[in-house]
Amino acid sequence: MWFMHQTVEWTTPRDQWEEWNAEFHFTVDVASTHENALCEKHYTIEEDGLTQDWSGEVVWANPPYGPPLAKWVEKAHNEMKLGAVIVMLIPARTDTRWWQKYISGDPSVEVKFLAGRLKFGNSKNSAPFPSALVIFRRLEAS
Numbered sequence: 623m624w625f626m627h628q629t630v631e632w633t634t635p636r637d638q639w640e641e642w643n644a645e646f647h648f649t650v651d652v653a654s655t656h657e658n659a660l661c662e663k664h665y666t667i668e669e670d671g672l673t674q675d676w677s678g679e680v681v682w683a684n685p686p687y688g689p690p691l692a693k694w695v696e697k698a699h700n701e702m703k704l705g706a707v708i709v710m711l712i713p714a715r716t717d718t719r720w721w722q723k724y725i726s727g728d729p730s731v732e733v734k735f736l737a738g739r740l741k742f743g744n745s746k747n748s749a750p751f752p753s754a755l756v757i758f759r760r761l762e763a764s
Contacts, residue, residue: 634684648682676701681708692720699724702758714754732757
C-alpha cells in the first residue's frame with residue numbers, strides 16, 4: 623500500500639516542538655529514544671512511558687502510531703484526571719473508537735488540527751496523514 627511506513631515511530635518536527643514547548647513548558651517526554659528525546663527527563667521503550675506515573679508533569683507525547691496508540695491516548699486521558707497536563711502529537715484519526723471515547727466531546731480535551739501535512743524528522747516527504755495536537759488538561763471547577 624502506498625501509505626504504509628516501515629515504522630510506527632515518527633520523529634517530532636523540532637521547529638514545531640519548540641513553538642509548543644514555549645507555550646506549555648514540558649517537563650517530560652514520555653515516548654522517545656535517548657537520541658531524539660526533547661526533554662531532559664524522558665522515557666524510552668525500555669522504561670515504558672505507559673507504565674510511568676505522569677502526575678504533576680507537563681507531558682510531551684509523540685507516541686508510536688500503530689496499534690498501541692489507543693493505549694497511549696487512554697493513558698493520557700487517565701493521567702489528566704490525576705492532574706497531569708498532556709500534549710500529544712497524533713494522527714487525526716477521528717473515526718477510531720479511541721478518538722471517540724477519549725477525545726471527542728470531552729470538554730477537558732482540546733484538539734488543534736494542524737494545517738497541511740507535517741514532515742517528521744529528516745523526512746523529505748510529508749506524512750501521508752493529517753495530524754492533531756491533542757491537549758489533555760483537567761478543567762477547574764468553577
